[in-house]
Amino acid sequence: MHHAETTREKVRLFLNIMWPILVTQVGYHAMNLTDTIMAGRAGTADLAGVAIGGSLWMPAFVALSGVLLAVTPVVSQLTGxxxxxxxxxxxxxxxxxxxxxxxxxFVLGALLVDPVLTMMRLDPEVHGIAKEYLVGLSYGLIPLFLSSVVRNYFDAQGRTNVTMAIVLFALPCNVFLNYVLIFGKLGFPELGGAGTGYATAATYWIILAISLWLVFRLETPKQQRLFRVWPRPSASAVRELLKIGVPIGLSIFFEASIFSVVTLLMGSAFDTVTIASHQAAISFAGMMFMMPLSISMALTILVGYEIGAGRPNHAGRYARIGVTSAVGIIAVAALLLYFTRAYVASWFTDAPDVAAMTQQFLIFVIFFQLSDAAQASLQGALRGYKDVTVPFVTALVAYWAIGIPAGYALSWTALGPFGYWVGITAGLTCAAIGFGVRLRIVQRRIKRQRTAS
Known part of the structure; x- marks a missing residue:
């Protein structure tokens, strides 16, 4: 990574860092998709068990991985x-x-998984598969979180191609492990859907092994003596990481969980066709969001790098490039979606009534994605400044005090289930406005500090 001077150089560096992040995100999404597809081949109960287990695991994973994202702005500023x-x-x-x-x-899982599954009153077979899936997954907790630290370390220094290569290598390993553990091939026991948990855990160990091998092979971590000297745990250093990481993790959690809440609310008020159509639209929105998410992560790296180097004007230029790119790319994608929504709906269902309603939901996805792209990229820039507490409060208010209540209220109007999407879009728009105002405040404060010094 280097200090680009012209706008053209900045755009080139931005793209060089961003596109491997995008490929990495697609790779992780493909792993989750593969788990779902292969578990479904084992049987309906297996698919349901994996889905239930995944729905319990994902909120914890999203929040705690977000905490470890603190490594990115801290290391990028130190690098700069x-x-x-x-x-x-x-x-x-x-x-x-x-x-x-x-x-x-691990401890919370051991204490809570069985009681929570019991409270859900699942079919005994589904209960057993979900529990065994989570037990298998628990064997991968250490490599999952430790490899996240290494990944954020490499990303923070602009080596996003390293993490991309690791994920691309791990993806076929995950497919192979799913195959042998779900269906009992090559002498392995036939574990059914629960095998995806053990396969995923094994894949995390593979990712960690490759990550550590690269740490000891590549020149930069060698020079920095990463993991060659082990200082004692420092409460103050961990506290500093938590000060940045906890607001990031909670912000990601509150955003990621809004659609889970909406799905639960809709499930008690609308029919199966509506829920299925809503879920199809969410799935497609998730695929579209990979682009602004990747831009957001690239912005955290580059803005932090320039701030660390004492070049706030250049950090501001990266912020403009990133936000403009995110909104512009999604605007083009949204336009294409408008004209191809019937074709997109056909990816998810053959049922005419579900396809027709999915097309209607996809119209709302267009406006939702524009707001989501703006707020994600702005929040990524703020993280580069290590400004995370005010954005967390902004996100909490926008998503949960505005988005969810507005969506619930609008669902009782003529909008019906579409009211939830209007409400959440309003919440995301408020978040984007709040993040934009906060970014200006942070930039002006840094400018005043430099003028005063």
Whole structure:
């Protein structure tokens, strides 16, 4: 990574960092999709069990992975400031934190999984598969969180191609492990859908092994002596990481969970066709969101790098490039979606009534995605400044005090189920406005500080 001077150079560097992140996100999405498809081949109960287990696991995974994202802005600013001597100690403390998080999730899972599944009053077979899936997944907690630290370390220094290569290698491994563990091939026991949990855990260990191998092989981590010297755990260093990471994790959690809540609310008020159509639209929106999410992550890296180097004007230019790119790309994609929505709906269903309603939901996806692209990219830029507390409060208010209540109220109007999408879009728009105002405040504050000094 280097300090680009012209806009053209900045765009080129931005794209070089962003596109491997996009491929990485697609790779992880493909792993989840493969788990679902292959579990479904084992049987309906297997698919349901994996779906239930995944729905319990994902909120914890999203929130705790978000906490470890603190590594990215911290290391990117240290890189920009030329403080390579402080990078390894910081990453080591993050590794300690990842182990603590792994232990916490393991203990909570052991205590809560069975009671929560019992409260859900599932079919006994589905209950058993969901529990066994989560047990299998628990064997991958340590490598999952520790490899997240290493991934964020590489990304923060602009080496996003490294994490992309790791995920692309791990993807076929995950498919192979699913195959042998779900269906009992090559002498392995036939575990059914629960096998995806063990396969995923094994894949996480593979990812960690490759990540650590690269840490000890590549020149930059060698020079920085990453994981060669192990300082004692530092409460103050971990506290600093948590100060940045907890608001990030909670912001991601509150955003990721709004559609889960909406789905639950809709499930008690609307018919199966509506729920299925809504779910199809969510799935497609999730695929579209990979682009602004990747841009957001690239912005955190580049803005942090320039702030660390004491170049706030250049950080501001990256923020403009990123936000403009995110909204512009999604605007083009939204226009294409408008004209191809019937074809997109056909990906998810052959039922005419579900396809027709899915097309209607996809109209609302267009406006939803524009707001989502703006708020995601703005929030990514703010993280590069290590400004996370006010954005967290903004996200909480926008998503849960505005989006969900507005959606619920509008669902009782002529909009019906579409009212939820209007409400959430309003919440995301409010978040984007709040993040935009906050970004201006942060940029002006840094400018005043530089003028005063």
């Amino acid at each position: 400031a030329g403080r390579a001597d402080r990078i390894a100690p910081t990453v080591t403390q993050a590794a300690y934190l990842s182990l603590a998080l792994s232990a916490m999730v």
